[in-house]
Amino acid sequence: xxxxxxxxxxxxxxxxxxxxxxxxxxxxxxxxxxxxxxxxxxxxxxxxxxxxxxxxxxxxxxxxxxxxxxxxxxxxxxxxxxxxxxxxxxxxxxxxxxxxxxxxxxxxxxxxxxxxxxxxxxxxxxxxxxxxxxxxxxxxxxxxxxxxxxxxxxxxxxxxxxxxxxxxxxxxxxxxxxxxxxxxxxxxxxxxxxxxxxxxxxxxxxxxxxxxxxxxxxxxxxxxxxxxxxxxxxxxxxxxxxxxxxxxxxxxxxxxxxxxxxxxxxxxxxxxxxxxxxxxxxxxxxxxxxxxxxxxxxxxxxxxxxxxxxxxxxxxxxxxxxxxxxxxxxxxxxxxxxxxxxxxxxxxxxxxxxxxxxxxxxxxxxxxxxxxxxxxxxxxxxxxxxxxxx
Numbered sequence: 001x002x003x004x005x006x007x008x009x010x011x012x013x014x015x016x017x018x019x020x021x022x023x024x025x026x027x028x029x030x031x032x033x034x035x036x037x038x039x040x041x042x043x044x045x046x047x048x049x050x051x052x053x054x055x056x057x058x059x060x061x062x063x064x065x066x067x068x069x070x071x072x073x074x075x076x077x078x079x080x081x082x083x084x085x086x087x088x089x090x091x092x093x094x095x096x097x098x099x100x101x102x103x104x105x106x107x108x109x110x111x112x113x114x115x116x117x118x119x120x121x122x123x124x125x126x127x128x129x130x131x132x133x134x135x136x137x138x139x140x141x142x143x144x145x146x147x148x149x150x151x152x153x154x155x156x157x158x159x160x161x162x163x164x165x166x167x168x169x170x171x172x173x174x175x176x177x178x179x180x181x182x183x184x185x186x187x188x189x190x191x192x193x194x195x196x197x198x199x200x201x202x203x204x205x206x207x208x209x210x211x212x213x214x215x216x217x218x219x220x221x222x223x224x225x226x227x228x229x230x231x232x233x234x235x236x237x238x239x240x241x242x243x244x245x246x247x248x249x250x251x252x253x254x255x256x257x258x259x260x261x262x263x264x265x266x267x268x269x270x271x272x273x274x275x276x277x278x279x280x281x282x283x284x285x286x287x288x289x290x291x292x293x294x295x296x297x298x299x300x301x302x303x304x305x306x307x308x309x310x311x312x313x314x315x316x317x318x319x320x321x322x323x324x325x326x327x328x329x330x331x332x333x334x335x336x337x338x339x340x341x342x343x344x345x346x347x348x349x350x351x352x353x354x355x356x357x358x359x360x361x362x363x364x365x366x367x368x369x370x371x372x373x374x375x376x377x378x379x380x381x382x383x384x385x386x387x388x389x390x
Contacts, residue, residue: 088312092321096272099318102308103230104221107136113238115143125149126192128176133201135238136231142208143201143239144172146188147248151195154250156390158191159240159276160200161258161265162207164301168214171207175200181283181373182259190379194386196255199243203232203265205303218302228303236269244275253277255390257382259374260284260337263329264304271321278389279327280382283335283372285365287315287342294339315342316349323350324357326389330378332370362389 088095119130129145148155162174165181175198178186191198205214205228212220218228244251255278258266263281270279288310291297297305319327327350331343347365354363364385368375 095317096321098312099321100272102227102306102312103233104227104307105225106230106234107138109237111137113242115242122149123176124186124189126189128188133239133242135201135235135242139209141201141235141239142172143199144175144188145197145199145243145246146176146192147197148192148195151248153248155248156194156196156253156255157243157246157249158196158198158386158390159236159243159254159256159269160187160191160198161236161256161262161269162200162203163259163263164206164261164303168206168210171202171209172200173207179259183374183376183379185379187257190383194383196386196390197243197246197249199239201235201239203235204228215302227306229306232265232303233268233272236265237273240269240273240275251275253390255280255386258282260372261301261303267319267322267327270325270327271318274325276322277325278386279322279325280385281328282330282374282378282382283332284337285315285319285329285331285343285346286338287346289314290339290342290345296336296339299337316346319346319350320353323353324359324362326362326385327364328382328385329365330374330381331365331367332372333367334370335372337372 088098113133113135115131115133117129117131121128123146127147127149129147131143131145133141133143135141160175162171163179163181165179167174167179170177170179174182174186176186176188178184188198188200202209205212205217214228221228221231240254240256243249244254254276256266256269256276257280258264259282261284263284264286266279266281267285270276286300291300331338333340343365350363350365351360354360366378366381368378
């Protein structure tokens with residue numbers, strides 16, 4: 001049954017909650033709310049939330065103009081013009097607002113969010129907490145939090161973003177059980193072994209939220225002025241807010257990580273939210289123009305498509321909003337989801353952005369002769385990158 005009708009935000013009672021009291025979008029406490037005590041209700045937080053060269057697309061023919069990307073040679077990717085020649089916002093902060101505005105009619109960024117811990121237990125050497133979150137006021141969001149056993153003090157934290165892969169019933173279980181295209185060690189175990197706290201949620205139409213098909217949800221949201229990807233990104237940003245309010249999380253040491261759809265989520269979240277200090281993404285750095293030229297739109301789920309995005313942003317322009325924060329990307333050279341010509345274009349442009357900001361060492365793209373999968377060498381590189389920068 002769909003649950004997208006408007007209704008007052010729910011308040012969920014938290015048992016043994018680890019987060020503080022009610023938080024506004026600007027990070028301030030709501031009036032009359034203090035820190036949690038055992039059994040108290042918890043209202044969790046919200047956040048504040050280059051390379052502007054603009055390609056011209058012959059949208060009617062679904063074919064990019066020849067030389068689109070060459071138009072921006074030598075330009076600052078944070079300033080430029082849209083497809084109609086109008087000036088784009090010049091600063092990264094303005095570009096973030098513009099990007100967020102493309103995500104449809106979203107819930108209020110300032111609405112209180114909350115959660116209820118329903119279980120906690122030891123799993124494979126770490127502690128796994130099971131939560132039910134109210135992030136959007138429309139439907140609850142099941143989540144896992146993994147933390148190192150016996151850890152004390154504030155720890156680095158990672159927002160883990162699950163993949164798609166057609167596994168609609170899997171969702172956040174990927175975090176604790178893994179997937180066939182990931183390395184055998186699940187990321188909940190990997191990250192807690194590194195001494196990190198990590199959070200994973202079920203996104204719309206996945207896991208315990210797979211009550212409606214992806215296509216039906218996309219259509220329904222479109223009718224209502226919403227964008228499926230926008231609602232998914234919104235949930236991720238609000239989940240990040242909650243994670244940063246935990247007393248066992250160091251808010252200055254936060255990363256996001258994901259594979260495939262989870263990779264796309266990682267670079268969107270990091271582009272929109274500067275509190276993410278480190279970004280690691282695996283197998284889905286897709287250049288929009290190259291995907292169109294390769295007639296590859298059907299290779300990505302309908303969730304991927306944001307109305308109006310190509311008028312204002314390319315993939316490189318979105319990723320440039322992460323700079324100069326550390327960003328590691330990994331790709332498969334034979335991955336049909338990411339035409340190689342476009343990946344190389346993104347790499348060139350991001351290298352220029354990071355070099356221009358004085359930190360060329362903070363952007364790294366690793367290539368492996370595989371299809372859509374994580375390699376053992378790639379996992380080693382991810383662990384090393386997190387250790388270096390987080």
